[in-house]
Amino acid sequence: MxxxxxxxxxxxxxxxxxxxxxxxxxxxxxxxxxxxxxxxxxxxxxxxxxxxxxxxxxxxxxxxxxxxxxxxxxxxxxxxxxxxxxxxxxxxxxxxxxxxxxxxxxxxxxxxxxxxxxxxxxxxxxxxxxxxxxxxxSFLERDSTPDLTSVVSSIEINASPETVWKNVVEFPKLKEPKEFIFRTGIAYPVNAEIKGRGIGAIRYCNFTTGKFIEPVTVWDEPNLLKFSVAEQPAPLKEISFWDIDAPHLHDYFVSKQGQFKLIRLSNGNTKLEGTTWYYHDIKPAFYWKIWSNYIVHKIHYRVLNHIKTRSEKRKVT
Known part of the structure; x- marks a missing residue:
């Protein structure tokens, strides 16, 4: 036929x-x-x-x-x-x-x-x-509560905690990123500044899409700096023919708090840990956590490596 x-x-x-x-x-x-x-x-x-x-x-x-x-x-x-x-x-x-x-x-x-x-x-x-x-x-997932996720990244710095602390609290403009992920529209940190000292001080971490406003909740110099997130910018700028402002760019990926922990090592160096607590209301969580954890680690290491470079240039003697 x-x-x-x-x-x-x-x-x-x-x-x-x-x-x-x-x-x-x-x-x-x-x-x-x-x-x-x-x-x-x-x-x-x-x-x-x-x-x-x-x-x-x-x-x-x-x-x-x-x-x-x-x-x-x-x-x-x-x-x-x-x-x-x-x-x-x-x-x-x-x-x-x-x-x-x-x-x-x-x-x-x-x-x-x-x-x-x-x-x-x-x-x-x-x-x-x-x-x-x-x-x-479509209503199977209505009113489900997202889980809070923590991402921890660490680096060893050839400097004392006292030196590292100065570069943790605030730091000048970072170099343009070489990582491919940051050339796709994913937001990345540019610099950080702080107004005030101690608990209640306001830290501003500026990203390419706006600024994180971070009230300090723990100021244990030179061991721990912890802060909540009062405001945050969009997590990315969409690549498109149009100026897209999709709903998932607002209130679907939410950073709740962060911290820098400085640990004095026996060799005189400092282990610097950066932690971010976040949740996202995008499911399935197991799949999107793969992407979000990867991106948060990349953001952490961009900052941690910058702190390492600056700290090792001006060690306390």
């Missing part, structure tokens, strides 16, 4: 475009309607993209596993491109989310492939059930 290749291609694109349009509408509702960045956005919508596109194409058609996976990945790629082009998200956030989205898209495509090859006449009905089920499933 002769296969109408042109018709199959048209059906593929119909399936892809229809699924992507519906997924984009659900995404807008998730972000701006229920204001959730979680399983609905990163698991269920990608699953729907993979399953929905294959179900639509597989209606009264035989679909190979390779075709199913290809249709799913093309669909999720077009979905991601639309998020960028219509100023819904920026490039960096899309790249961070894409690995987990691609996995769940592929899972959806494989399940839909198995279903269509067993019961092709019910493919369209199953697609409609998926569309109807997504809104109900």
């Amino acid at each position: 002769k296969i109408d290749l042109k018709n199959r291609v048209q059906k593929k694109w119909f399936a892809v475009i229809t699924t992507v349009v519906i997924a984009e509408l659900f995404t807008l509702w998730g972000i701006y309607g229920i204001k959730e960045y979680g399983v609905f956005l990163f698991f269920l919508i990608p699953f729907f993209i993979g399953a929905g596109s294959v179900l639509l194409f597989g209606f009264k058609n035989q679909v190979t596993l390779k075709e199913a996976c290809k249709i799913g990945l093309v669909s999720v790629s077009m979905y991601a491109l639309c998020l960028i082009c219509f100023a819904i998200e920026g490039l960096i956030c899309i790249l961070m989310a894409f690995p987990i989205a691609a996995i769940f898209t592929s899972i959806g495509a494989v399940i839909a492939h198995n279903f269509t090859n067993r019961s092709t006449m019910n493919a369209s009905s199953t697609f409609l059930i998926l569309v109807a089920a997504l809104p109900a499933l």
